[in-house]
Each structure stands twice: as C-alpha cells, then as structure tokens.
Amino acid sequence: MTLPASSSVHEPASPAVAPARRGRRRVALAAVALAAAVVGGAVGWRRFQxxxxxxxxxxxxxxPAPDGASHRLATFRGRPxxxxxxxxxxxxxxxxxxxLSRFYTENKANGMQLLGLAVDKPESVQRFLARLPVSFPVALAGxxxxxxxxxxxxxxGGLPFSILFDANGRLLERKLGPLNERDLSGWRAAVLV
Known part of the structure; x- marks a missing residue:
C-alpha cells in the first residue's frame, strides 16, 4: 500500500537525520539556557545596586585569625x-x-594592605591555608x-566581594565577583601615588 504524500503517518527518521535533530535540539536548549542566564544576570545586576x-x-x-591571633580593623587605618x-x-x-597574594607581595612595601575576611568555618580556612598559603593576613568573619x-x-551578599579604602579610611571601590589584574592595577593607582 502506498500512502499519499500528505499522509499524517511519519516514517522514522533515518540514522543520519536523528543526530542532526538532536544537535539542533541541543543548540536550541543551549540558546534558551544562555538567554535565561543573560536575563538572570541582568535581573541580578539590577538587584545589585x-x-x-x-x-x-x-x-x-x-x-580572630585562624592561628588564634586577632585582627583589629583599627590597626589597618592610616594606609590603603x-x-x-x-x-x-x-x-x-x-x-x-x-x-591577591601576588598583589599584596608586590605592593606591601609601598604601604598597601590586604585583609582576607573568610566567611567560613575556622577548620575549613585552616585546612585551605595549609594547602594554599597566602602572603596577606586572613581573619575569620564567619x-x-x-x-x-x-x-x-x-x-x-555574594562572594567574592572586595572593597578598597584609602589611607584616610574612605571607601573608594567595591566589586562583587573576582578581581582581575586590571581591577587591581586601577585600585593600586587610586591609592598609591
């Protein structure tokens, strides 16, 4: 029996057509995910005023510091x-x-200070610093x-979040998200003359 060309019965796709459909489906899903990420990022950015x-x-x-010492913020005043x-x-x-560790090492002689405030458990920070020590002081903010x-x-309330104070304690810069070389270079120029 021969079916007319306008028949509603579909023949199974050939093996070569099925991967093409899956590929188009993946591309469409990726496009939808990308669009959702862009919209979510825009909404999040708008919320992050x-x-x-x-x-x-x-x-x-x-x-408190992971080693039991203490870091008073007042002792950091007077320098960036x-x-x-x-x-x-x-x-x-x-x-x-x-x-951040490299940045601090390269700039501490010029008066730059850096304090890492860990929003974490003391044990986790201690284990982390044992594996990956840093050159700057770290304190536990929990x-x-x-x-x-x-x-x-x-x-x-996102992380990482960085802020820059000048030597007079004025807040100059803030950034939500990881810092990069360009950020740090600009921030250094803003406070070190």
Whole structure:
C-alpha cells in the first residue's frame, strides 16, 4: 500500500537525520539556557545596586585569625586597605587567592594592605591555608561576614566581594565577583601615588 504524500503517518527518521535533530535540539536548549542566564544576570545586576555603605562601627571591629591571633580593623587605618570577603567553598574566591597574594607581595612595601575576611568555618580556612598559603593576613568573619558585606553595599551578599579604602579610611571601590589584574592595577593607582 502506498500512502499519499500528505499522509499524517511519519516514517522514522533515518540514522543520519536523528543526530542532526538532536544537535539542533541541543543548540536550541543551549540558546534558551544562555538567554535565561543573560536575563538572570541582568535581573541580578539590577538587584545589585551598590547601596550606600554603612561604615559606622566598621573600624572598631575585630576578627580572630585562624592561628588564634586577632585582627583589629583599627590597626589597618592610616594606609590603603583592600578587604576581600571570601570562602573556601566559593570557586571564584579560591581562584583569585593567588592573584591577591601576588598583589599584596608586590605592593606591601609601598604601604598597601590586604585583609582576607573568610566567611567560613575556622577548620575549613585552616585546612585551605595549609594547602594554599597566602602572603596577606586572613581573619575569620564567619557567617556574620555576609551581613558586614551587606552593610558595605553588597546588597545580594555574594562572594567574592572586595572593597578598597584609602589611607584616610574612605571607601573608594567595591566589586562583587573576582578581581582581575586590571581591577587591581586601577585600585593600586587610586591609592598609591
């Protein structure tokens, strides 16, 4: 029996056509995922309006270090300070640590300071620093670090989050997301003459 050309019965796709359909389907799904990511990023960016920072009480805080010492923020006043909020469970945070360590090593003789505030458990930070030591001081902010980051303008509480203070304690720069060489070069130029 021969079916007319307008018949609603479909023949199975040939083996060569099936992979092509799967490929088009994957491309379509990837396009939808990309569009969702772009829309989500735009919405997230709109939500991440850098709020006016609340510095009241900031310089009076103190944080324990993983080795048991303590870091009082007041001791960092008088010289430029980059504060980096990070966590061991945050892949972009971990990726930027070697860059931050190099930056600090190259600029500390010029008066630049860097403090890593870990939004993490002490044991996790200790294990991380044993595997990947850094040249700058690290303190433990714990989960309260997210609230402190929010007070400093990080309305979404994301990590990593970095802020730059000049020698007078004025907040000059803030960035949500990993820093890169260009960011650090610009920030250095803003505070080191």
């Amino acid at each position: 850098l709020a006016e920072p609340d510095l009241a009480g900031f310089w009076g805080q103190s944080f 300070l980059l504060v980096n909020f990070w966590a061991t469970w945050c892949p972009p945070c971990v990726e930027e640590m070697p860059l 989960v309260d670090g997210i609230e402190l980051a929010r007070q400093l303008g990080n309305t979404v």
